[in-house]
Amino acid sequence: MRINPAVGKKSKTYKPSQGRNAQKNAGHQEVDLVPIMNLFVTLIPMLLSMVVLVSIAYLSLDLSNPNAPGAGEASTAKKTEKKAPQITKLELIINKDDTGEIFIFNKNGEIDPDQPEILVSNFHELYTALSKYKKIMLEDKSNNSESSENADESLSIIILPKEYVRFGVFVKTMDLCKKMNFSDIMISEI
């Protein structure tokens, strides 16, 4: 390399053979990603194995015994009845046979002849049936109370599952009843 006295800077001369080595030296500037790759390959399977895919929630269950002496009876005697309620006690029996679970409605202690049995495979029909009973119960509430504002809060249903009913079907039934604003959901034995 020469110094041009007129300019005072180094001036490049044409050296074609130096170009070969220049390319080799410039290639080592790239960051080495292998260690971080090793870290990722270890971290990701570890975190994937820890990830929770099912988000668990909890459904509460009312354990009050509907057959307890005086349960639900004392308050009705005080009221001056304007109209006899059509439903005083609603029970949902979950039976099980070879085909699966069957839902049967008990109205006022007797099987409701107007409501056919519902198969678990037609679970959506349970909503229609519950809606029908809910409507009647709300009508009863509004007929027998001064204000119907809180009528929805005291809708009660007793679920009576047979012993070999699958727990999942029971929870699903309870879930539907809760979603339909049945506030007092009780379980009992047949």
Add this chain to the structure above:
Amino acid sequence: MSPVARRINKTTQMSITSLIDILTILLLFVMVNVSSDPDMLPEGMELQESMMDDEFPENSKIISLNVSYTGLDTGVITYQSEKSTEQIPIARLEEINNTSREVLAAKTEALDVTLHSILGNNIGDTPVVVKVKAHRNTPFKYINTIKTMLIDIWNNENSAVSVQSQSKEFKLYFATDFKKAETDAYQALLKSYGLPRGL
């Protein structure tokens, strides 16, 4: 070096920058979603899907029970420690199936002692919550037996739990596979229930 050889040399170096990008995104996603909650399910347990999520009473003492059903009236009830995922066996399902009153009373007594050791002394009027995780195919009668055993413990004034606890009530909660609203799984559940859309 011939032009052909030079071309081959250029393609031998693999660019892993895009791979690093993907791994970084995956790492961030997984780190955000990872849960350190010890409330895990026992292996192979399938919960029933649900739309409801009830909250526990504040400052409650929580006990976790697992019912692992292995079919043909066999299985085991275990207690899950809150601090670890260790499962401590309480009773086998075949032992409480159609058993005599005396045997069930003995099992209830054993459960009472276990619950007492979990709850500790002088719990006062702190509400007690019992969380039950059970496989969706578990026959209901076992859940009912657990319920009966717990009621017996709380109603028996001489039980170890009752002596230490002033609270005469406990709450029983059942674990479910919770589906959040506005998800496809929630909509599918809504449809299977027959509930109108948008509820």
